[in-house]
Amino acid sequence: xxxxxxxxxxxxxxxxxxxxxxxxxxxxxxxxxxxxxxxxxxxxxxxxxxxxxxxxxxxxxxxxxxxxxxxxxxxxxxxxxxxxxxxxxxxxxxxxxxxxxxxxxxxxxxxxxxxxxxxxxxxxxxxxxxxxxxxxxxxxxxxxxxxxxxxxxxxxxxxxxxxxxxxxxxxxxxxxxxxxxxxxxxxxxxxxxxxxxxxxxxxxxxxxxxxxxxxxxxxxxxxxxxxxxxxxxxxxxxxxxxxxxxxxxxxxxxxxxxxxxxxxxxxxxxxxxxxxxxxxxxxxxxxxxxxxxxxxxxxxxxxxxxxxxxxxxxxxxxxxxxxxxxxxxxxxxxxxxxx
Ligand SMILES: C[S@@+](CC[C@H](N)C(=O)[O-])C[C@H]1O[C@@H](n2cnc3c(N)ncnc32)[C@H](O)[C@@H]1O
Numbered sequence: 001x002x003x004x005x006x007x008x009x010x011x012x013x014x015x016x017x018x019x020x021x022x023x024x025x026x027x028x029x030x031x032x033x034x035x036x037x038x039x040x041x042x043x044x045x046x047x048x049x050x051x052x053x054x055x056x057x058x059x060x061x062x063x064x065x066x067x068x069x070x071x072x073x074x075x076x077x078x079x080x081x082x083x084x085x086x087x088x089x090x091x092x093x094x095x096x097x098x099x100x101x102x103x104x105x106x107x108x109x110x111x112x113x114x115x116x117x118x119x120x121x122x123x124x125x126x127x128x129x130x131x132x133x134x135x136x137x138x139x140x141x142x143x144x145x146x147x148x149x150x151x152x153x154x155x156x157x158x159x160x161x162x163x164x165x166x167x168x169x170x171x172x173x174x175x176x177x178x179x180x181x182x183x184x185x186x187x188x189x190x191x192x193x194x195x196x197x198x199x200x201x202x203x204x205x206x207x208x209x210x211x212x213x214x215x216x217x218x219x220x221x222x223x224x225x226x227x228x229x230x231x232x233x234x235x236x237x238x239x240x241x242x243x244x245x246x247x248x249x250x251x252x253x254x255x256x257x258x259x260x261x262x263x264x265x266x267x268x269x270x271x272x273x274x275x276x277x278x279x280x281x282x283x284x285x286x287x288x289x290x291x292x293x294x295x296x297x298x299x300x301x302x303x304x305x306x307x308x309x310x311x312x313x314x315x316x317x318x319x320x321x322x323x324x325x326x327x328x329x330x331x332x333x334x335x336x337x338x339x
Contacts (some may be wrong), residue, residue, distance in 0.1 A: 007034030008301040023095030030077030031104040033061030053128035080221040117201040122178040155207030163189040230308035280305040289338040
């Protein structure tokens with residue numbers, strides 16, 4: 001299948017990163033390489049490290065970025081391990097990073113991956129095919145309480161408890177294996193007249209996908225990890241697609257931009273917390289009219305950007321590249337771990 005993904009807020013993100021031609025940049029969610037391509041075009045002696053946990057994305061992006069292979073290193077891995085990935089590349093600090101959270105259009109469109117409630121497939125939803133737990137395991141093994149909790153926490157689904165009850169009832173008869181079996185159960189659980197969503201399975205599928213890929217914890221870990229490795233004035237740009245993700249970015253940026261995080265009723269500061277970043281845009285950047293018309297996905301996209309503050313006792317120990325940048329084989333997370 002052809003890899004189709006139109007990058008959202010492309011111009012705004014690339015401008016927001018304030019790219020230095022000799023800098024080192026990380027695209028933590030490479031996908032089809034759309035954002036990466038625009039970043040690498042602006043580099044002279046600089047380098048781009050592209051990370052994705054999906055092998056298909058790495059393959060596709062390596063084609064799109066082939067013209068710039070001397071400036072690009074692609075790593076199959078999870079961006080939440082950014083510090084380990086950079087350490088293995090002998091890089092201490094970077095000049096900017098991008099996270100374009102969530103699923104690519106390609107992953108949705110490729111029916112057999114199980115992300116789509118329109119296509120019949122095994123309930124999989126793993127972005128990283130080497131992970132053990134998929135959506136089928138969750139649907140068939142989580143308790144009623146656990147299912148109810150994730151449908152509420154990650155899907156904000158008001159009918160979560162009833163859907164979980166229907167799932168537990170159904171799997172007593174036989175295991176639930178496919179996307180359309182699950183869609184049928186959800187349709188039985190939510191009365192037709194009460195359905196408000198465009199598709200009654202949307203929220204449950206979102207919740208399962210987030211749980212399978214541990215997306216919100218990865219975002220939280222990754223965000224703090226990236227801030228730690230940014231050079232002073234280096235920027236972190238994050239694009240989110242729903243309120244759960246945006247809330248994490250907004251709150252984490254706020255906490256990281258504050259000097260003291262003691263409770264308001266403490267008479268003196270005991271936390272010794274020092275601000276690490278400045279927030280570049282207090283209001284999220286959203287798509288303009290043209291993009292909204294041309295790309296449906298942009299409707300819910302929000303871009304937030306933060307800039308690293310000067311570190312105390314900061315030494316400019318810039319990056320040392322000892323690895324071949326254009327060799328993908330040498331740059332997979334697993335292989336780096338071993339070396
Ligand atoms: C929305 S797409 C990115 C699209 C990309 N910006 C482009 O222009 O083509 C998100 C990508 O991030 C990857 N991804 C999501 N979470 C990840 C994580 N924690 N670590 C690494 N990759 C991740 C997904 O596999 C997917 O390919």
